[in-house]
Amino acid sequence: MPFVEISLARGKSAEHLEAVSRSVRDALVAELKADPEDIFQLIHQHDPHERVFSRTFRGDPRSDDWTVFRITDTADRGTGVRRRLCKTLVRLLREGPGVEPADVSVLITVIPPDSFSFAGGVLxxxxxxxxxxxxxxxxxxxxxxxxxxxxxxxxxxxxxxxxxxxxxxxxxxxxxxxxxxxxxxxxxxxxxxxxxxxxxxxxxxxxxxxxxxxxxxxxxxxxxxxxxxxxxxxxxxxxxxxxxxxxxxxxxxxxxxxxxxxxxxxxxxxxxxxxxxxxx
The missing domain is CATH 3.10.450.50 (Nuclear Transport Factor 2; Chain: A,)
Incomplete structure (x- = not known):
C-alpha cells in the first residue's frame, strides 16, 4: 500500500483520527486495489500557527478542519485512477469523520520502488x-x-x-x-x-x-x-x-x-x- 502522511489540526479525538485513517485506507483499497493489511500511515497534528493556508484558493472556503493527505506511491497508475482516488477519499471523509470536501487537500507523489525500503534495508x-x-x-x-x-x-x-x-x-x-x-x-x-x-x-x-x-x-x-x-x-x-x-x-x-x-x-x-x- 502507498505510504500516507496525514496533517490536521491538533486536538482531534482518537475516534476522529481513527475515522480519518480508515477513510484513506478504504479509498486506497477501493481505487488502487491495495492490500487492506498493508497499511503505513503517519498522522501529524499541528497548532494553529503551524498551519498557513489560503481559505479560498481553488476551492470553497476552507475551515480550521483543513486536512492534508500526502500519498507516496511506487507505481504511476494514471490520471484516471488518481482522480477516482481523490473523489472516493473526499466522499468517505464526509460520510465517516465528517470532514467537508473543501477541507481536503491531496498530494500524490510517485517514486520508483528502489527509492523505498519497508524494513531490514531491503529495497x-x-x-x-x-x-x-x-x-x-x-x-x-x-x-x-x-x-x-x-x-x-x-x-x-x-x-x-x-x-x-x-x-x-x-x-x-x-x-x-x-x-x-x-x-x-x-x-x-x-x-x-x-x-x-x-x-x-x-x-x-x-x-x-x-x-x-x-x-x-x-x-x-x-x-x-x-x-x-x-x-x-x-x-x-x-x-x-x-x-x-x-x-x-x-x-x-x-x-x-x-x-x-x-x-x-x-x-x-x-x-x-x-x-x-x-x-x-
Whole structure:
C-alpha cells in the first residue's frame, strides 16, 4: 500500500483520527486495489500557527478542519485512477469523520520502488521481485520471461547467498558460462545444470580455497546485460592467508532470459596463490 502522511489540526479525538485513517485506507483499497493489511500511515497534528493556508484558493472556503493527505506511491497508475482516488477519499471523509470536501487537500507523489525500503534495508524493488518470484513458484506453468528487477534480485541472491533456486529458471537452455582458463577452475560451462555445478560451492572447491565469500558492490542493468561487481574475501589453501579482491561478472540477456555469463577477474590473485585444480 502507498505510504500516507496525514496533517490536521491538533486536538482531534482518537475516534476522529481513527475515522480519518480508515477513510484513506478504504479509498486506497477501493481505487488502487491495495492490500487492506498493508497499511503505513503517519498522522501529524499541528497548532494553529503551524498551519498557513489560503481559505479560498481553488476551492470553497476552507475551515480550521483543513486536512492534508500526502500519498507516496511506487507505481504511476494514471490520471484516471488518481482522480477516482481523490473523489472516493473526499466522499468517505464526509460520510465517516465528517470532514467537508473543501477541507481536503491531496498530494500524490510517485517514486520508483528502489527509492523505498519497508524494513531490514531491503529495497522495495527487491521486495516486489521476491514476491513475484515466490508467487511464480506456486504456479504450475513455468515462466518464460522475467523482469529486470527480478533478474537483479536473483543475481544478488546467487552471489550473496548461493541461492540457485531463483536464477536457474531464468537461464536459457543453451546458457554459456565463461571463466578465464588461466584460473584453476576456468573453462566454459553450457546449460543450467553446468551452471548449477559451478555455483553450488566455492570456485574450485576445497582444493583451492579454505574459505570463500562474496559481497555484491552493485548490480548495473543495461539494455541487454547486467554487470555484477563483487568484493571477494577468501583464504587460499596454498597460503592460509586472507585475500580481499574484486571481480566483475557480465550477464547478457535476451527476451527476458539470461543467455550467457562471463567472469572478468584479476587471475594473478588466484594463480599465484593456488595450486592447479579442477573446477566444478
Amino acid at each position: 522495495g524493488s527487491d521486495a516486489e521481485a521476491a514476491e513475484a518470484l515466490e508467487a511464480a513458484r506456486d504456479k504450475s506453468a513455468a515462466r518464460t520471461a522475467y523482469t529486470g528487477a527480478e533478474m537483479t534480485y536473483a543475481l544478488s541472491g546467487l552471489f550473496e547467498r548461493r541461492d540457485l533456486d531463483l536464477i536457474l529458471p531464468m537461464l536459457r537452455d543453451d546458457f554459456l558460462l565463461s571463466v578465464p582458463t588461466s584460473l584453476p577452475y576456468g573453462g566454459e560451462f553450457t546449460g543450467p545444470e553446468a551452471f548449477r555445478g559451478f555455483f553450488s560451492g566455492v570456485p574450485g572447491g576445497a582444493e583451492v580455497w579454505e574459505s570463500f565469500s562474496s559481497s555484491v558492490d552493485q548490480i548495473l542493468e543495461g539494455d541487454d546485460h547486467f554487470t555484477v561487481q563483487l568484493t571477494n574475501t577468501a583464504v587460499p589453501k596454498a597460503t592460509g592467508k586472507k585475500l580481499v579482491f574484486h571481480n566483475l561478472w557480465l550477464f547478457e540477456t535476451a527476451d527476458g532470459t539470461l543467455v550467457s555469463g562471463q567472469l572478468y577477474a584479476d587471475t594473478a590473485v588466484v594463480t599465484t596463490t593456488a595450486p592447479a585444480g579442477k573446477g566444478p
